[in-house]
Amino acid sequence: xxxxxxxxxxxxxxxxxxxxxxxxxxxxxxxxxxxxxxxxxxxxxxxxxxxxxxxxxxxxxxxxxxxxxxxxxxxxxxxxxxxxxxxxxxxxxxxxxxxxxxxxxxxxxxxxxxxxxxxxxxxxxxxxxxxxxxxxxxxxxxxxxxxxxxxxxxxxxxxxxxxxxxxxxxxxxxxxxxxxxxxxxxxxxxxxxxxxxxxxxxxxxxxxxxxxxxxxxxxxxxxxxxxxxxxxxxxxxxxxxxxxxxxxxxxxxxxxxxxxxxxxxxxxxxxxxxxxxxxxxxxxxxxxxxxxxxxxxxxxxxxxxxxxxxxxxxxxxxxxxxxxxxx
Amino acid sequence: xxxxxxxxxxxxxxxxxxxxxxxxxxxxxxxxxxxxxxxxxxxxxxxxxxxxxxxxxxxxxxxxxxxxxxxxxxxxxxxxxxxxxxxxxxxxxxxxxxxxxxxxxxxxxxxxxxxxxxxxxxxxxxxxxxxxxxxxxxxxxxxxxxxxxxxxxxxxxxxxxxxxxxxxxxxxxxxxxxxxxxxxxxxxxxxxxxxxxxxxxxxx
Numbered sequence: 001x002x003x004x005x006x007x008x009x010x011x012x013x014x015x016x017x018x019x020x021x022x023x024x025x026x027x028x029x030x031x032x033x034x035x036x037x038x039x040x041x042x043x044x045x046x047x048x049x050x051x052x053x054x055x056x057x058x059x060x061x062x063x064x065x066x067x068x069x070x071x072x073x074x075x076x077x078x079x080x081x082x083x084x085x086x087x088x089x090x091x092x093x094x095x096x097x098x099x100x101x102x103x104x105x106x107x108x109x110x111x112x113x114x115x116x117x118x119x120x121x122x123x124x125x126x127x128x129x130x131x132x133x134x135x136x137x138x139x140x141x142x143x144x145x146x147x148x149x150x151x152x153x154x155x156x157x158x159x160x161x162x163x164x165x166x167x168x169x170x171x172x173x174x175x176x177x178x179x180x181x182x183x184x185x186x187x188x189x190x191x192x193x194x195x196x197x198x199x200x201x202x203x204x205x206x207x208x209x210x211x212x213x214x215x216x217x218x219x220x221x222x223x224x225x226x227x228x229x230x231x232x233x234x235x236x237x238x239x240x241x242x243x244x245x246x247x248x249x250x251x252x253x254x255x256x257x258x259x260x261x262x263x264x265x266x267x268x269x270x271x272x273x274x275x276x277x278x279x280x281x282x283x284x285x286x287x288x289x290x291x292x293x294x295x296x297x298x299x300x301x302x303x304x305x306x307x308x309x310x311x312x313x314x315x316x317x318x319x320x321x322x323x324x325x326x327x
Numbered sequence: 328x329x330x331x332x333x334x335x336x337x338x339x340x341x342x343x344x345x346x347x348x349x350x351x352x353x354x355x356x357x358x359x360x361x362x363x364x365x366x367x368x369x370x371x372x373x374x375x376x377x378x379x380x381x382x383x384x385x386x387x388x389x390x391x392x393x394x395x396x397x398x399x400x401x402x403x404x405x406x407x408x409x410x411x412x413x414x415x416x417x418x419x420x421x422x423x424x425x426x427x428x429x430x431x432x433x434x435x436x437x438x439x440x441x442x443x444x445x446x447x448x449x450x451x452x453x454x455x456x457x458x459x460x461x462x463x464x465x466x467x468x469x470x471x472x473x474x475x476x477x478x479x480x481x482x483x484x485x486x487x488x489x490x491x492x493x494x495x496x497x498x499x500x501x502x503x504x505x506x507x508x509x510x511x512x513x514x515x516x517x518x519x520x521x522x523x524x525x526x527x528x529x530x531x
Contacts, residue, residue, distance in 0.1 A: 008513075011516060011517055011520050012513070014499075015491055015516075017485075017497070017498050017513075038348055043520060043524070046520060046523055046524055046527065047492070048528055049473060050468070050473055050492055050493075050523070052466055052469040052470045052472075052473050053376075053470045053473040053474055053477070054370060054470075055376045055493050055494070056372075056375065056376070057368075057372060058368065058371040058372055058375055058384075062371070062381060063367060063371060064384075065370065065385075066371065066385050066388050066389070067363065067364075067367060069385070069389060070363065070388070070389055070392050070393070071360070073389065074393070077396070077397075081355065091371060127330070166443060167355070174435065195510075258411055265510070309391075
């Protein structure tokens with residue numbers, strides 16, 4: 001045995017890592033080699049010195065403190081989704097499954113399925129981030145959501161049921177997922193959203209935009225009956241709190257005053273009841289083509305006498321004086 | 328919070344480790360907490376001795392168990408859980424040691440301007456090294472000397488020496504924990520002891 005090898009074996013022997021037969025061989029070498037004996041002494045001295053920096057047991061308070069902090073951090077981690085755990089378990093089982101190809105293939109498919117679900121979830125979260133303002137508000141409900149750690153907000157939680165004798169809980173909830181749709185004004189889906197927006201959106205700006213677009217469609221003569229756009233405009237005219245929105249709705253209904261009785265009635269109502277004189281004034285103008293109609297004349301008569309606004313009273317009287325009383 | 332939870336704790340303390348791991352993998356926090364309690368003392372002991380700082384040791388403890396919690400699903404029972412946990416801890420310790428090396432925060436104070444080691448013990452006493460009342464001071468100073476010498480090792484050498492000399496683990500286990508072979512661990516140990524002997528030369 002050469003001394004370099006002996007030095008290494010001395011270290012191993014000092015730490016009880018030398019096999020018995022090699023220990024015997026080493027002892028024989030050390031009996032004859034002074035340098036290696038010194039080496040061994042040095043190493044034992046080192047071991048003694050090293051004990052001057054002893055391993056201490058951690059203070060119990062320190063241990064408790066650390067554990068409490070850990071518990072807090074663990075509490076803050078959201079629980080894994082069922083398909084994440086399921087997929088993980090499948091992958092673990094797959095790894096230990098050596099000789100069952102069919103089952104292994106099935107597990108692989110299931111695992112891929114779980115992965116796809118996870119991917120879908122991820123893609124949905126990404127899509128939520130890129131939703132556009134107007135369309136998102138058109139699709140969203142008026143009431144705001146409560147908890148929101150995910151981009152798709154939880155709108156309401158309808159039930160919470162704890163499974164007996166377990167820590168498993170079933171939660172049923174509605175989710176608000178912001179979406180984005182792009183299309184032409186002729187597209188029925190877009191029109192549908194615009195109509196919804198005219199009633200449903202909490203922002204007057206959005207209602208304004210949607211009613212404006214719908215009204216423009218009607219004035220331009222694009223198909224404006226079947227999908228209920230006219231109805232939407234009438235509702236907006238009657239109920240919307242914003243004057244600009246009502247004004248746009250009125251403009252949109254103008255082409256139909258003559259042919260559609262319902263529209264005519266809606267405009268008459270606006271003339272009688274709308275709080276904004278500009279709108280009442282516009283309504284009078286729009287009713288001129290049908291000034292001979294008896295119901296129109298009746299309303300004009302009432303307005304001529306009782307409207308607060310003098311210009312409107314004058315305009316009404318003027319129309320009444322033009323047309324013959326009886327047709 | 329009392330009766331049923333305590334009973335569950337006792338049950339968990341007795342449960343074989345494999346069961347606890349499976350439960351923890353299935354999502355049971357209580358099972359994971361039981362695993363933590365089984366290993367926390369050892370983890371803190373190791374981290375504390377290695378870093379010499381309660382603050383750093385606690386950070387390593389936190390990171391180690393949080394990692395264990397996140398990745399317990401990946402544990403495939405190919406090695407023992409003990410080895411798995413220690414692998415996480417030793418890797419975090421190595422990162423810590425590497426960071427220290429670059430920061431040079433732990434520059435040994437017992438090295439003079441020219442980098443020569445001060446033979447502190449010689450200045451305190453000559454052949455009365457272990458007599459009272461200087462004994463405590465001697466030991467303290469000696470302890471610091473040792474720490475300084477250990478700080479001069481590379482992170483891996485420090486780690487292997489710690490696990491072998493101070494924690495008493497077998498070289499084969501140390502190899503597994505550091506994701507290397509027993510042979511490499513052996514060679515690292517040889518280098519570590521050689522360096523330490525040079526560092527502590529003259530001290531008796």
